[in-house]
Every structure is written in C-alpha cells, then in structure tokens.
Amino acid sequence: MPHSLLLLSQEAMPQTFVFSSILAPSSSRQGQPSMGECGSGGGGSGSGDLIFQDGRLISGSLEALMEHLVPTVDYYPDRTYIFTFLLSSRVFIHPHDLLARVGQICLEQRQQLEVDPDQAKLKSFSAKIAQLLEEWTEAFPYDFQGEKAMAELRAITHCVTQYEEENSPVKKAITQMMQNLFLSLAARSQLQELWEKLCPPAMDKGPVLKAKPPASQKDILSVCCDPLVLAQQLTHIELERVHSIHPEDLMQILSHRDSLDNHRCRGDQTKTYSLEAYDNWFNCLSMLVATEVCRMGKKKQRTRVVEFFIDVARECFNIGNFNSMMAIISGMNLSPVARLKKTWSKVKTAKFDVLEHHMDPSSNFCNYRTALQGATQRSQMAHSSREKIVIPVFNLFVKDIYFLHKIHTNRLPDGQVNFKKFWEISRQIHDFMMWTQVECPFEKDKKIQSYLLTAPIYSEEALFIASFESEGPENHMEKDSWKTLRTTLLNRA
Numbered sequence: 001m002p003h004s005l006l007l008l009s010q011e012a013m014p015q016t017f018v019f020s021s022i023l024a025p026s027s028s029r030q031g032q033p034s035m036g037e038c039g040s041g042g043g044g045s046g047s048g049d050l051i052f053q054d055g056r057l058i059s060g061s062l063e064a065l066m067e068h069l070v071p072t073v074d075y076y077p078d079r080t081y082i083f084t085f086l087l088s089s090r091v092f093i094h095p096h097d098l099l100a101r102v103g104q105i106c107l108e109q110r111q112q113l114e115v116d117p118d119q120a121k122l123k124s125f126s127a128k129i130a131q132l133l134e135e136w137t138e139a140f141p142y143d144f145q146g147e148k149a150m151a152e153l154r155a156i157t158h159c160v161t162q163y164e165e166e167n168s169p170v171k172k173a174i175t176q177m178m179q180n181l182f183l184s185l186a187a188r189s190q191l192q193e194l195w196e197k198l199c200p201p202a203m204d205k206g207p208v209l210k211a212k213p214p215a216s217q218k219d220i221l222s223v224c225c226d227p228l229v230l231a232q233q234l235t236h237i238e239l240e241r242v243h244s245i246h247p248e249d250l251m252q253i254l255s256h257r258d259s260l261d262n263h264r265c266r267g268d269q270t271k272t273y274s275l276e277a278y279d280n281w282f283n284c285l286s287m288l289v290a291t292e293v294c295r296m297g298k299k300k301q302r303t304r305v306v307e308f309f310i311d312v313a314r315e316c317f318n319i320g321n322f323n324s325m326m327a328i329i330s331g332m333n334l335s336p337v338a339r340l341k342k343t344w345s346k347v348k349t350a351k352f353d354v355l356e357h358h359m360d361p362s363s364n365f366c367n368y369r370t371a372l373q374g375a376t377q378r379s380q381m382a383h384s385s386r387e388k389i390v391i392p393v394f395n396l397f398v399k400d401i402y403f404l405h406k407i408h409t410n411r412l413p414d415g416q417v418n419f420k421k422f423w424e425i426s427r428q429i430h431d432f433m434m435w436t437q438v439e440c441p442f443e444k445d446k447k448i449q450s451y452l453l454t455a456p457i458y459s460e461e462a463l464f465i466a467s468f469e470s471e472g473p474e475n476h477m478e479k480d481s482w483k484t485l486r487t488t489l490l491n492r493a
Helices: 062-069 079-091 095-115 119-139 147-161 169-198 227-242 247-254 273-294 299-319 322-332 350-358 362-380 394-407 419-436 446-454 460-470 476-492
Strands: 050-053 056-060
Touching (some): 056 419, 079 095, 119 169, 147 169, 227 273, 247 273, 273 322, 273 394, 273 460, 299 322, 299 350, 322 350, 322 362, 350 362
C-alpha cells in the first residue's frame, strides 16, 4: 500500500474555505490561534486537557476538543482547527450528537454572560457562534440532513438570537445561512437520486457488447481525432464527478472497515454515490480504451487507435489530469490489448514508455508523486485557470490517507484523541478538496462527452474474443483460454 508523502508535515495548512464573515475586522480575528495553538482564553474550561507540542495541538480528550471548538467572548477557533475537528470528530461521535454538545456549551456560556449582562459581550458571543455555524454548514452541510441535527441547529440559533433585534446582523446571517443550507441539502439529495437512476452496479462496467459491433457503428476516431480536445473533454468529466465528492465521504472510506471502538464512522450511512460513480468512471474509461483497440479488425487501425490514446494520455499528463492518464494506461495494459504483439510492433512506443515511466509503481510511485508535486506547485502559482488543474490518481490518494489511518491509532495509550494523526489526514483531504473546486476552463463538447459516457464497451470475455480473433493465440496458455471461450460460446448457442 502506498506510503503517504510529507507524513505529519509541520507546515501550516492553508485556511479551509473562504467563508463570509459577519464580524467587523477588528473583532473577528483578534487573538485567533493558528493550527490549534492555545490562544488567550481559548478553548473553554476543558483546555487544560489539551496537549501542545511546539505550539501545535497534538492530543486531547474528546470533551476538551469539543470545548476548544466553541467560541467565547475572547476566543474564536482557528479555521483549520474547525475543519479538522469537524471532519475527524465523526470517527468518535455522530454529527448530531456533537451539535447537541456544542449547543449545551453555548447555553452554559450564554447563561454565565447573563449573570452580569453586558450587551457588547453578548452580541460578540452571539456573532461568533453564528460564524461557527456558518462555517460548519458550509463545509459539511450533510451533517444537518436529519431531523435530530436540524432540531439541534434551530435550538442553537434560537439561543444566540433570542435577544437580538429583528434586523440585527446576526439574525440576517442566520437567515442567510439556513437558506444556503437548504439549497445545499436539496442539491445533494437530487444528485443521489440521479446516481440511483443512472449509475450501474459496482461490478457492471456500463453497457456491454457481447460481440463485435457493426461496421457502421461509430468509433472514437470518428467522433474526435484531436488528442488534446479529447483530453480536455476527459478533464471536464473528471472535474464534474470529483466536484460532487465531499470531505466526509473520504472520511467514511477510512472508517468503513474499522475504528478504535469497533464501529463504522459516525455519520450518514447512505451510499456514497459520488465515490462509486467516480470509481466506476475510471473502470469504464479503461474498458472503453481496450474496447476501441480490440474492436478494430485491421492491424493498421488498431495501431492508429493505440497511438491516438497514447497521445491523449500525454495531453492529460500535461493538463494535470493524472486520473484519466492512469485509466488510459490501465486500459492499454489489460491482457486482451497487451497481448496484441503484431499490433504493438507497429506502434511508436517511445511516448508510451515515457508515460509508463511516470506511472512506474516502484519506490511507491515516486515518479508520479514528483509529477504531482510539480503540478501542485504550478497550481499554487497559477495565473490562469488552465494552470490550476490537478486531478490526482484517486485510487492512490485514497490508499495514502488510508495508510495514514492504519499506521496511527485514533487514540493514544492514555485514551486521548491522537489529533496529530487527524491534522495530517485533514491536510491531505483539504488539498484534494481545493483541487476539486477548480472550474474547467475548456469549452465543453457535448457530442464527444456523450460518446465517452455512453459508448458501449466490451465485457472482459468479449475483449478476449475480439483479441484472439484479431491475433490468434501464440502459446499453450492462450490456446487453452481460446478453446474455453469457444466452448462457452457454443454452449450458449
């Protein structure tokens, strides 16, 4: 399993998402700690249970971490801490239970402030709680989909606004926050309904051809003969699919099999359709590449298709679309394609050798990681949207964060949460989410995209049949396989 790069990096993670602030600049960021550093008066009464190392929060009890999340009159948590804790807390506590605890802490603080009422302090506290809720609902809207969570949210907003004037900034911000939340929940609900209707089962790789298509049926070169254009359309599809992946989806992958307390990740257990769709897309693209090669009856045609996809993969690499590049390479390395020696003997393989060098799995995909780091640096310094594109190989990304999850325990021997682990997982997920927010700068071609998404593809069996029909078996193993396939076909007939 691939090791993670920059394990437990000490570099400060950039801020999460850009949230609109309802506070005046003079009050919203004063004394704000960085990366969980202990700020003056910050973290509530349980802050003594938080452990810092070189000014960085590395562990703490779950209760202390929850209290550290909640603002006070003199304290507002760092945004990176908010994102990291809200993301990782679901390993230990269901989001609606966390929301209930946050509500209790808010109520306790509010009651303390009301003992000796100070309107300025009450307004400051209310504004900070509203801002925390705004950041939470924007970063993790799906935490609020259930009735319990929505009831807890309304209870907290009532607590912080009950003494506010009707048109106060806090009430306006809360109203806007709720509107945005409802829109986010509605959009995701519609997306899941769409996945249910359109997405094939995990093992079904789309429409399957059982035999060679008629000569009149279109092929990829009749739809698009420009490698750059096809790479751009693949990038469109990648970004559309990856844009629907949420941080909590990735966290659920990590905790799907095991966690410290032998339970799955505390969060919504509905199927993560966006992850399934993205995984299916990679498999479909690989099979489409193999289908386009094997369906060609003449060696010259197969050679042309192979060279075309090599050029497409190279353009994907130049764009920063490593996922499509890997899918194309995987398709050409499938046995039915790889065994076509007569075809490959006519292919100018120098470009393909370079691509395979980039994706060489040795040394934990060192070459790919170097290229990914270069694309990331380019994205950070980009002056145009084209330079911002970074689409990592999704399977390797998931393996990296899963490796982090496996080698570091959720809790330390003293029972405290190992927050150092979750800083790094959060950093990697945050970087991935930033990449998914990039808008595709290329013009969309509906005809090409329609072909890529709906063109029938061969089953694995059909690929081998087409491959053996194009170039007969050359050794005993291939002859046995071909004999078995023909017997199977005769029995079906």
